[in-house]
Amino acid sequence: MTTIGRLWRQYVPARVSELLAVISVTSTCMLFIHTSHLQSQLAVYTNHLDDPTGVHQAGSSSAFVGRADADLTSSAQKESSTSHHKPKYGGFNLEEFRNIDPMTLNNSVNHHKLTLVFNRVPKVGSQSTMELLRALSYKNGFTFHKDRPQKVENIKLSEREQKRLVQLVDVFRPPSVYVKHVCYINFTTFGVTQPLYVNMVRDPVERVISWYYYVRAPWYFVERKQAFPELPLPSAMWLRKDYETCVLTGDRECQYNEGDERPDFAQLTEFFCGQDKKCTGFNTEYALQKAKENVEKHYSVVGVLEDLNTTLTVLEHYVPRFFQGAKDLYWNEVQRFSKVNRNIYKPPVPDRIKDIVRKNFTREIEFYEFCKRRMYMQYAALNLPETP
Numbered sequence: 465m466t467t468i469g470r471l472w473r474q475y476v477p478a479r480v481s482e483l484l485a486v487i488s489v490t491s492t493c494m495l496f497i498h499t500s501h502l503q504s505q506l507a508v509y510t511n512h513l514d515d516p517t518g519v520h521q522a523g524s525s526s527a528f529v530g531r532a533d534a535d536l537t538s539s540a541q542k543e544s545s546t547s548h549h550k551p552k553y554g555g556f557n558l559e560e561f562r563n564i565d566p567m568t569l570n571n572s573v574n575h576h577k578l579t580l581v582f583n584r585v586p587k588v589g590s591q592s593t594m595e596l597l598r599a600l601s602y603k604n605g606f607t608f609h610k611d612r613p614q615k616v617e618n619i620k621l622s623e624r625e626q627k628r629l630v631q632l633v634d635v636f637r638p639p640s641v642y643v644k645h646v647c648y649i650n651f652t653t654f655g656v657t658q659p660l661y662v663n664m665v666r667d668p669v670e671r672v673i674s675w676y677y678y679v680r681a682p683w684y685f686v687e688r689k690q691a692f693p694e695l696p697l698p699s700a701m702w703l704r705k706d707y708e709t710c711v712l713t714g715d716r717e718c719q720y721n722e723g724d725e726r727p728d729f730a731q732l733t734e735f736f737c738g739q740d741k742k743c744t745g746f747n748t749e750y751a752l753q754k755a756k757e758n759v760e761k762h763y764s765v766v767g768v769l770e771d772l773n774t775t776l777t778v779l780e781h782y783v784p785r786f787f788q789g790a791k792d793l794y795w796n797e798v799q800r801f802s803k804v805n806r807n808i809y810k811p812p813v814p815d816r817i818k819d820i821v822r823k824n825f826t827r828e829i830e831f832y833e834f835c836k837r838r839m840y841m842q843y844a845a846l847n848l849p850e851t852p
Contacts, residue, residue, distance in 0.1 A: 553843075554771065554836045561844035569842045570782050572660055572764040578606075578639035579659040580786050583646045585735045587674040588664040589769045594643050596794055597786070601641065604788055609636060611644035615692045619647045619729070620739060630654045639785055645729075648738040648758050661762050662783060665732060665835045666769040668828040669821050672730045676707050676718075677810035679728075708817050720824040722747045733831050736763070752827040756834055765842065766835045778842045 567573065582597065584590035594610065601608040621629065626649050633642050634656045642659075651658045666674075678684060680703050688695055710718035720730060723745040730746065736755035737743030743751050759766055764783045767775030776794060779787040822829065 553774070553840050554768070556837060556840045558840060558844035561841045562847060564841060564845040566781075566842065566845040569838075569845055570764070571761065572783055575658060575660050575764075577657045577659060578785055579633060579636055580606075580639075580641045580783070581633065581659045581661050582641065582643045583648060583661065583663060583735060584643060585663060585665065585671075585732060586645060586729045587671045587678060588666040589772075590645075590664060593664060593767075596790060597641050597643065599793060599797070600786065600788075600790060603793065604786060606639035606641060606786060607636065609640060609642045611642075611646075613691055615695065617645050617729075619645055619735065620744065621646065621649075626739060627654050630656050633659060641786060647735050647743065648762070650738065650762075658762065660764050660783065662765050662767070662779070663735065663763060664767045664769055664775070665832050668732050668825050668832055669818050671732065672720075672728075672821070673707055673813050673818075674810065675728060675730070676710070680705075681809045706811065707813050711817050711820055718821075720746060720821065722824070732828050736766075736831070747824060747827045749827065752831055755831055759835065759838065766839060768836050768839055771839075774839065774843050777846075777848070778839055781846055782842060 582590075582594065584594065598608050600606075618625075629644075629646070630649060630651050631654075634651070636642065648661065680698075685698055689697065705715070707718065709715075717728070720726075725744050726746055731744075731751070733747075733751040733755040734743050736758050737751045738754065738758060740754070742748075743754060745751060765775075765779050767779060769775075772794075773791065776787070776791040780790050
């Protein structure tokens with residue numbers, strides 16, 4: 465061995481690989497933070513040039529810096545601030561639903577075991593809803609259970625894994641709540657009493673954009689690396705890739721083709737369709753129809769992120785054992801919930817890019833509109849006094 469080789473082994477730390485890994489993580493984070501800061505400055509400056517009155521400048525700045533994409537509060541505040549541009553109640557005429565008996569829309573009466581499953585869809589405010597349920601468990605006297613973080617989040621389970629999960633939930637003493645990212649499971653298939661189901665939805669295109677930037681947020685992959693050190697670090701090129709470029713260059717990550725099996729949870733209907741292999745294909749007719757059927761039969765409420773107040777009202781009235789007082793608790797502690805999963809690294813995406821993507825989301829959008837209509841039917845059937 466040469467003299468240089470002996471000196472290298474003598475003076476270089478034995479755990480140099482770990483030191484290099486730490487330096488790599490730190491450098492990547494600083495690079496991405498700096499890039500995001502420059503993007504925000506550019507967005508504000510561009511909007512200022514396009515709108516010298518400053519009206520749109522303020523809106524764009526808040527959309528980038530203060531946007532909590534996974535948070536219910538931000539969507540509710542955005543809905544409120546633009547209510548003069550948007551039709552109330554999603555454009556539905558509630559009067560046509562007023563004469564419906566709410567009991568016909570409340571399938572929770574068919575479930576005799578007070579166990580609630582929240583098979584949460586990513587990027588629909590599910591983290592905030594989960595924390596709200598945790599807080600409500602103390603107030604309403606039920607036990608709260610959630611799945612542990614997974615190295616790889618598998619929403620489709622083998623038959624053996626499904627049976628194990630069903631048996632786990634079945635042993636919880638009612639009333640109880642179980643929360644997990646997982647596709648719908650029919651408990652009766654395994655000879656077990658079916659629990660109540662609830663979930664949330666969001667505009668499908670806005671949801672995939674939110675996910676795109678969520679997994680690129682510095683804190684996301686740093687936390688993942690801390691929890692699972694063996695996971696590889698993402699490349700700087702992947703981190704810097706913006707959604708517009710991804711769509712326009714035909715990047716595989718941003719191409720949403722019918723029938724594709726996607727690894728990024730882009731398919732909203734899959735969570736409601738279930739564990740059947742036929743539920744996996746993106747934007748398919750089968751996934752759409754089966755998801756609708758399961759919502760009607762097995763979901764007490766499917767809330768809508770863009771209308772938080774109506775969602776919480778419906779949850780309070782249709783699933784009161786778990787959601788009694790949800791609206792007051794949420795708004796009384798809004799700052800607590802508004803910090804959950806906040807992503808300040810998501811820049812605005814042009815409408816023309818969203819329009820391109822929407823062309824391949826036809827059935828996903830149809831399902832979203834179906835869930836909206838159902839929720840507003842449930843709300844209208846309550847015939848509650850109108851609030852200003």
